[in-house]
Amino acid sequence: MVAIGIDVGGTKCLAVALANDGSILDSLTLPTATGVGIVEEVADLCTALASRVGKAATSLGVGMPGTVSHDGVVYLAPHLPEVRQLPMHALLSSQLGIPVVVDNDATCAGVAEWRNGAARNCDNALVITIGTGIGVALIANGKVLRGHHGFAGESGHHIVMHGGEECPCGRRGCWEQYASGSALRRMANGVSGEEVLLRVVQEDKEAKRVLEEFASWVALGLFNLVNTLDPQVIVLGGGLGSSGVLRHFVADALHKQMPPSDLRPAPLLLTAQLGPEAGAIGAAVLGKEVIE
Numbered sequence: 001m002v003a004i005g006i007d008v009g010g011t012k013c014l015a016v017a018l019a020n021d022g023s024i025l026d027s028l029t030l031p032t033a034t035g036v037g038i039v040e041e042v043a044d045l046c047t048a049l050a051s052r053v054g055k056a057a058t059s060l061g062v063g064m065p066g067t068v069s070h071d072g073v074v075y076l077a078p079h080l081p082e083v084r085q086l087p088m089h090a091l092l093s094s095q096l097g098i099p100v101v102v103d104n105d106a107t108c109a110g111v112a113e114w115r116n117g118a119a120r121n122c123d124n125a126l127v128i129t130i131g132t133g134i135g136v137a138l139i140a141n142g143k144v145l146r147g148h149h150g151f152a153g154e155s156g157h158h159i160v161m162h163g164g165e166e167c168p169c170g171r172r173g174c175w176e177q178y179a180s181g182s183a184l185r186r187m188a189n190g191v192s193g194e195e196v197l198l199r200v201v202q203e204d205k206e207a208k209r210v211l212e213e214f215a216s217w218v219a220l221g222l223f224n225l226v227n228t229l230d231p232q233v234i235v236l237g238g239g240l241g242s243s244g245v246l247r248h249f250v251a252d253a254l255h256k257q258m259p260p261s262d263l264r265p266a267p268l269l270l271t272a273q274l275g276p277e278a279g280a281i282g283a284a285v286l287g288k289e290v291i292e
């Protein structure tokens with residue numbers, strides 16, 4: 001008896017088998033299949049990992065990089081262009097015969113940090129995943145805020161600059177175009193986010209200037225979300241977001257943008273605790289909760 005969680009990324013799928021205490025028993029990674037082949041791949045990964053840990057899978061959670069409806073239909077996944085209105089939940093349920101949950105990948109990562117990580121025991125939290133793009137999970141009043149269709153939390157597409165940088169969503173000036181890893185690379189004239197962070201640690205003045213500019217864009221979007229949700233905690237996760245150096249710069253920028261604390265207490269700004277497995281862990285947790 002084991003809960004399986006699978007995080008489907010643009011290039012690879014990571015599956016974890018989760019023990020009852022929330023620890024990872026084992027994991028498997030495969031390159032992401034194209035088109036509807038993704039359904040077969042996820043089902044195979046689930047079966048293969050369960051048999052590797054010598055137990056039957058009791059539930060499956062899947063995190064998808066796109067908009068997912070309440071009934072587990074993946075409407076749009078920008079990095080998987082052939083996936084459109086794919087009824088993943090229905091297909092996987094009938095194939096595997098166990099409870100299945102399909103949700104947005106950033107929501108899954110947020111659930112993991114909320115249940116087992118940095119936002120544990122917080123009823124109002126924002127979990128922001130900053131990697132190539134931006135993913136947002138909203139925890140409000142002790143629940144995941146999903147909205148009418150299940151599409152809540154697409155905050156990376158809040159417009160922060162009218163007529164600004166073009167976004168793959170078809171509009172201009174989205175937050176993701178100013179506060180993601182790709183945006184940092186653009187601001188740093190092609191230097192990667194990891195390299196910028198390294199140069200900041202080495203006290204490179206230009207890198208520091210770029211990171212300050214980038215952090216002010218991150219903070220601008222965060223403050224918009226603070227005004228919307230009034231969170232107790234903001235957790236920064238993802239490949240770039242989990243950096244302590246970035247957290248320090250964002251905290252400074254947020255402090256400058258927010259009103260004095262006697263007028264508006266600032267939320268705690270923390271880095272994520274669960275690393276790159278957060279999405280798969282959260283997917284497994286959501287799958288498990290269906291049968292509890």
Ligand SMILES: [Zn+2]
Nearest residue numbers: 157167169174
């Ligand atoms: Zn956009």
